[in-house]
Amino acid sequence: MPDLSPSATRHTELVDQAVTRLSPRWTTWTLQTIHHHGPMRLADINSALPWVGVHAMAQIVRRMQTSGLLDRPQFGVYDLTPLGRDTRHVHRALSAWHRTHLADGTASLAEAERSEDALGWLRGKGTIPLLHALARYGPLPNGALRDEAALATGSFHYRITQLQTDQLVTRTSPFSGRGSEYTLTSAARGLTPVYAELGEFARKAHSAATRPDQHSATAQQAVRASAAVRRSPAASSELFSHVFAPQPRVPAYVTARSHPSRTR
DSSP, rough: OOEEEEEEHHHHHHHHHHHHHHHHHHHHHHHHHHHHHHHHHHHHHHHSTTTEEESHHHHHHHHHHHHSSSSEETEEEEEEEOOOOOOOOHHHHHHHHHHHSSSSTTTTTHHHHHHHHHHHHHHHTTHHHHHHHHHOOOOOHHHHHHHHTTTOHHHHHHHHHHHHHSSSSSEESSSSSSSEEEEEOOOHTTTTHHHHHHHHHHHHHHHHTTTTOOHHHHHHHHHHHHHHHHHHHHHHHHSSSOOOOOOOOOOOOOOOOHOSOOOO
């Protein structure tokens, strides 16, 4: 019986969020490189990944900082955050799925490349909702599947065609007429362990983002503003012999007398 609970919908959202965070190109390579070598400078990361341009790598590490995967413990040095370290479980599941279902001609692929390749199959608007709808409800006709994934007609046709090309989705009948439905392939059904790891990773990411002691830009600004407010009245009494009293407002007719004339 398909799972129709709100928790199933939430799980779909979490998996989709995790794929969006982890799927940009070279993210996996960068994470695994720093995990292997420890804290690294940008030049050292570039030396380890020479096929990535210098400017591209600078953009990659900035994006990964923003997404909470990398931290900069000192100027110019990058290290994994606790969330970045947690990606190893996701990468292990992705690599295992890739090795099992996409092994043809890929025996010599590095593990990082397997993970990035697998994430590439899951990337794209509507991919996870479409796969999860078929996993929850079973084979579905064209219109019902599009509605379940909440996609516009054009987006749906583009994505479902891509999923068929990637051999994650197939039709129950070779003909596209009445009675033909979409269903998951064995490779897509084998993604269950991957979904579990992606969902758990997204939960940790959400927990890290809402933690009170997070050092986000907003939090830092709030701390500075609060400190400034606290310091203002106290600083006067500490630095000066008396607290300055507010000056009385000068009437406008007085200031008008001292204002220089604009005529020559």
